[in-house]
Amino acid sequence: MVTISSNLLYIAFILYLVATLFFGGAIKAKKNIGEKKGTNRWGKIAVFLTIVGFISQVGYFITRWIAAGHAPVSNLFEFTTFFGMCLVGAFIVIYFIYRTPLLGLFTMPVAILVIAYASMFPRDISPLIPALQSDWLHIHVTTAALGEAILAISFGAGLIYLVKVIDQSKASKRTFWLEAVMFGLVTTLGFVLVSTLFSAMDYKAEFNWINKNDQAATIEYTMPAITGPHEGEIITKGKFEPLVEMPALINAKKMNSVIWSFIGGFILYGLIRLILRKRISAALQPLVKNINLDFVDEISYRSVLIGFPVFTLGALIFAMIWAQIAWTRFWGWDPKEVWALITWLFYAAFLHLRLSKGWHGEKSAWLAVIGFVIIMFNLVAVNLVIAGLHSYAG
Amino acid sequence: MKDVKCECGHVNPHGTVLCEACGKVLDEQSQDKSLLDMRYEGSARRSQTYNKSIVDKIWNFFSSVKVGVWLIVVTLVASAAGTILPQEMYIPPTMPAEEYYEDQYGWFGKLYYELGFNNLYSSWWYLVLIAMIGISLVICSLDRVVPLYKALKAQKVTRHEGFLKRQRLFGISENVDEQDIAAVKQRLKAKRYNIREENGDLLAEKGRFSRWGPYVNHVGLIIFLIGGMLRFVPGMYIDKVLWLREGETKVVPETDGQYYVANEKFILENYDKEKEDKTFEAAIDRAGMVVKNYQTNAVLYKRVGPAIPGEQPELEKVKEHKIKVNQPLKFEKFALYQVDYKLDELNTMSFSLTNKATGNTFGDVKINLYDPKPKYDLGNGYGVEVLSFFPDFEFAKDGEPTTKSRIPNNPAFVFKMTSPEVPKGETSFVAIQQTIEPLGDNQYKMAFKGIETKNVTALTVRKDLTIWIIVLGGILFMIGVIQGAYWNHRRIWVQNKNGEIWIAAHTNKNWYGLKREIESALSETKINIPNDQIQREKMDKEGV
Numbered sequence: 001m002v003t004i005s006s007n008l009l010y011i012a013f014i015l016y017l018v019a020t021l022f023f024g025g026a027i028k029a030k031k032n033i034g035e036k037k038g039t040n041r042w043g044k045i046a047v048f049l050t051i052v053g054f055i056s057q058v059g060y061f062i063t064r065w066i067a068a069g070h071a072p073v074s075n076l077f078e079f080t081t082f083f084g085m086c087l088v089g090a091f092i093v094i095y096f097i098y099r100t101p102l103l104g105l106f107t108m109p110v111a112i113l114v115i116a117y118a119s120m121f122p123r124d125i126s127p128l129i130p131a132l133q134s135d136w137l138h139i140h141v142t143t144a145a146l147g148e149a150i151l152a153i154s155f156g157a158g159l160i161y162l163v164k165v166i167d168q169s170k171a172s173k174r175t176f177w178l179e180a181v182m183f184g185l186v187t188t189l190g191f192v193l194v195s196t197l198f199s200a201m202d203y204k205a206e207f208n209w210i211n212k213n214d215q216a217a218t219i220e221y222t223m224p225a226i227t228g229p230h231e232g233e234i235i236t237k238g239k240f241e242p243l244v245e246m247p248a249l250i251n252a253k254k255m256n257s258v259i260w261s262f263i264g265g266f267i268l269y270g271l272i273r274l275i276l277r278k279r280i281s282a283a284l285q286p287l288v289k290n291i292n293l294d295f296v297d298e299i300s301y302r303s304v305l306i307g308f309p310v311f312t313l314g315a316l317i318f319a320m321i322w323a324q325i326a327w328t329r330f331w332g333w334d335p336k337e338v339w340a341l342i343t344w345l346f347y348a349a350f351l352h353l354r355l356s357k358g359w360h361g362e363k364s365a366w367l368a369v370i371g372f373v374i375i376m377f378n379l380v381a382v383n384l385v386i387a388g389l390h391s392y393a394g
Numbered sequence: 395m396k397d398v399k400c401e402c403g404h405v406n407p408h409g410t411v412l413c414e415a416c417g418k419v420l421d422e423q424s425q426d427k428s429l430l431d432m433r434y435e436g437s438a439r440r441s442q443t444y445n446k447s448i449v450d451k452i453w454n455f456f457s458s459v460k461v462g463v464w465l466i467v468v469t470l471v472a473s474a475a476g477t478i479l480p481q482e483m484y485i486p487p488t489m490p491a492e493e494y495y496e497d498q499y500g501w502f503g504k505l506y507y508e509l510g511f512n513n514l515y516s517s518w519w520y521l522v523l524i525a526m527i528g529i530s531l532v533i534c535s536l537d538r539v540v541p542l543y544k545a546l547k548a549q550k551v552t553r554h555e556g557f558l559k560r561q562r563l564f565g566i567s568e569n570v571d572e573q574d575i576a577a578v579k580q581r582l583k584a585k586r587y588n589i590r591e592e593n594g595d596l597l598a599e600k601g602r603f604s605r606w607g608p609y610v611n612h613v614g615l616i617i618f619l620i621g622g623m624l625r626f627v628p629g630m631y632i633d634k635v636l637w638l639r640e641g642e643t644k645v646v647p648e649t650d651g652q653y654y655v656a657n658e659k660f661i662l663e664n665y666d667k668e669k670e671d672k673t674f675e676a677a678i679d680r681a682g683m684v685v686k687n688y689q690t691n692a693v694l695y696k697r698v699g700p701a702i703p704g705e706q707p708e709l710e711k712v713k714e715h716k717i718k719v720n721q722p723l724k725f726e727k728f729a730l731y732q733v734d735y736k737l738d739e740l741n742t743m744s745f746s747l748t749n750k751a752t753g754n755t756f757g758d759v760k761i762n763l764y765d766p767k768p769k770y771d772l773g774n775g776y777g778v779e780v781l782s783f784f785p786d787f788e789f790a791k792d793g794e795p796t797t798k799s800r801i802p803n804n805p806a807f808v809f810k811m812t813s814p815e816v817p818k819g820e821t822s823f824v825a826i827q828q829t830i831e832p833l834g835d836n837q838y839k840m841a842f843k844g845i846e847t848k849n850v851t852a853l854t855v856r857k858d859l860t861i862w863i864i865v866l867g868g869i870l871f872m873i874g875v876i877q878g879a880y881w882n883h884r885r886i887w888v889q890n891k892n893g894e895i896w897i898a899a900h901t902n903k904n905w906y907g908l909k910r911e912i913e914s915a916l917s918e919t920k921i922n923i924p925n926d927q928i929q930r931e932k933m934d935k936e937g938v
């Protein structure tokens with residue numbers, strides 16, 4: 001069952017990749033046909049592949065559920081993959097409302113990155129600790145992920161808006177920040193590639209070190225140590241010696257992964273720039289030439305509007321119900337909870353600005369980007385850096 | 395203040411921008427705009443009309459969405475600041491917070507502590523922020539909902555030309571015949587539009603109730619916040635921890651001595667990769683040990699008869715329940731939750747009175763560490779007296795033995811051993827792994843024999859009378875957001891002006907949906923699809 005499950009996920013991943021290429025083809029082909037409305041043959045194939053991939057991933061989800069005996073949303077790998085699945089699902093729904101393949105070209109790569117990122121974490125099926133043994137956990141986590149995914153679609157649409165509207169002929173603050181977003185996406189890819197590379201090399205280096213409670217401990221690095229642990233001493237022979245030693249307070253291993261991701265990101269980004277000879281956003285600009293700005297703005301706003309209630313229900317209300325049962329109180333100011341609140345407040349501000357201050361178009365698109373950054377921060381940084389009750393990862 | 399009478403005959407309150415009935419522009423400033431600002435239907439809002447007294451000023455401050463958004467953003471940033479370092483309630487209790495932050499995080503930790511960020515979410519200024527959001531919610535909603543309601547109620551079918559012309563979707567068609575109008579009417583009806591007619595003019599409207607969504611959700615939020623505030627009212631909210639050893643029965647705090655709870659057994663189970671499904675093997679290997687269950691087998695008792703001080707209460711069993719995480723024991727307004735535990739806490743210690751030279755023993759003493767007896771008579775002239783007992787022994791700064799707490803973490807005794815050889819007794823200080831004989835060599839000793847331990851469970855006693863208010867607030871909020879987000883208020887005016895058919899349409903959101911509906915309603919008729927005047931303006935600018 002477990003093997004079937006991971007194969008289904010693998011198939012889904014490949015299908016998403018191929019679908020993205022077809023979405024690209026759909027945009028390229030459209031230019032020749034001209035302003036004909038609707039989707040051409042390439043686009044239809046792309047959507048078809050996306051749907052088949054989605055079904056395959058649902059298959060992964062169900063089979064893993066059966067194997068584990070509980071919904072597979074209980075560790076970082078499972079949750080993040082599920083988020084990727086919701087992203088694809090949300091895209092499919094929005095696609096059938098607005099029928100624009102361009103949205104696929106921008107959201108599918110994000111979903112692919114999310115799933116690839118997820119698979120860098122331990123993929124074992126883990127048993128549930130007592131606090132997690134509740135149906136409310138599963139209801140809460142799935143609805144929250146779905147809400148976040150719908151909100152993330154507005155990021156995709158916002159990105160299209162920005163790529164189109166920002167003048168790439170001269171460098172400005174706007175080009176810089178848009179490029180920073182692109183760099184962020186590339187860095188995620190960098191992390192995936194670097195992790196895959198070292199795990200293919202089966203790199204392992206063990207250290208003795210002194211943790212922050214002054215106790216001796218051992219830690220295993222799976223990437224060459226740039227930042228070594230506090231008073232670390234390498235025990236595995238013939239491995240790379242750390243360049244700098246970190247104080248006990250900082251998790252040197254995670255820091256090391258972050259640095260490697262950035263190295264990977266920079267190299268990758270440098271290569272892309274070398275090939276393109278212009279900013280990534282500038283290179284993408286021709287693709288979005290035919291899209292109507294008001295139309296993407298509307299898609300972006302609609303996805304926030306559809307996603308906000310779902311997010312509120314999943315990430316706040318269901319979370320409170322579960323917390324009340326498992327931890328005796330519905331709210332405990334745990335970092336993960338606080339960041340869900342921050343996300344919620346942010347989108348509330350977004351809606352108010354849009355409604356009353358008339359923040360449409362570009363401003364609204366930037367807000368959609370920031371919102372996505374907050375969501376990803378909650379998903380990644382809060383889990384890995386600020387450990388709390390929810391912290392899945394060790 | 396003077397009311398304003400429009401040429402259509404409708405009397406509007408002072409401050410009205412668009413006539414409530416026919417939509418004629420009453421306000422000079424909006425006269426020459428090419429598109430109307432349709433927010434709140436151009437109705438007369440108090441905040442836009444008065445700005446004289448102090449009350450006006452405060453009202454206007456809190457009803458401004460700009461202020462509201464600032465409040466939200468400041469709260470957001472403050473909340474984020476509270477996650478940089480752990481809050482005080484999450485730090486280990488080994489050290490006072492004052493030292494902990496500096497010790498763990500250096501100067502930054504010290505600063506964090508001194509700014510009071512260690513308890514940010516209960517700080518006065520954070521609560522003030524939340525309260526201001528609450529006030530803002532009340533005032534901004536009142537400021538808008540009443541005029542909006544009146545304006546929507548007063549609207550007439552026939553609209554002023556200036557109103558129609560300045561809608562975002564607008565178009566004029568000529569040579570339209572009756573059948574076309576009838577067909578459009580039919581199709582709009584099929585799309586569940588509510589249709590009103592007056593002198594050949596037509597207004598199709600749907601989803602007006604969605605306009606109340608924001609107000610419903612704000613009311614929900616206000617109720618939620620009130621619920622949160624009520625928690626500070628004594629008696630509404632109880633949060634106590636009860637430690638119970640196995641076999642112990644204690645009164646449940648805050649129940650007026652009505653209820654007692656016994657801990658029959660505390661169980662901690664780990665996942666066993668041998669027994670459990672093999673699926674988890676890899677994960678268990680990685681983690682080392684994964685807890686499967688924390689459980690207290692509890693019995694709830696109720697006192698019968700009056701409480702008499704000094705006497706054992708008479709108890710009647712109410713129910714048994716296996717309290718697990720996620721499965722609290724509930725009774726009346728109370729719930730008991732599994733929150734903590736301690737395994738193998740010392741419960742009894744036994745010693746043998748032993749002659750040091752011969753090794754012969756003269757009876758055993760078993761001491762209940764929660765209730766040591768002063769004297770143990772072993773017969774035949776042998777006996778042991780407990781002169782002092784330190785359940786949690788340490789040497790104080792002045793070198794005297796003391797106890798840190800009443801929990802027997804590190805018990806120590808001063809015994810007086812009497813025997814036929816030494817009838818007046820020998821004194822011995824006995825602690826774990828050490829014996830001190832203060833008055834020189836003794837003939838006898840208390841040889842350590844063994845210990846018995848018990849598991850201890852910690853239950854949180856919770857009563858929360860505010861919860862239903864909070865639930866109500868949450869439900870209202872959800873209804874409100876869904877109402878406002880998943881439905882839109884759409885209006886289409888089809889009107890006869892100078893022999894031409896004018897079409898204008900407005901929606902509060904989702905223009906795409908409205909346009910598609912209009913397109914399908916007007917298809918195959920001689921009525922032209924109205925233009926999107928905003929998009930036209932943009933296109934002109936973009937030069938597309």
Ligand code: HEM
Pocket residue numbers: 345348351352355456457458459460461462463465466527528530531534538605607608609611612615875878879
């Ligand atoms: C955390 C707090 C708040 C939340 C979650 C919230 C939520 C919402 C939502 C979901 C909407 C509907 C938006 C839309 O349909 O696009 C809305 C509308 C609105 N909110 Fe809030 N709100 C909050 C605080 C405030 C505050 C403090 C003010 C005060 C200035 C305010 C004033 C308004 C106004 C004026 C509207 C528009 C009503 C309309 O145009 O019909 N809100 N709010």
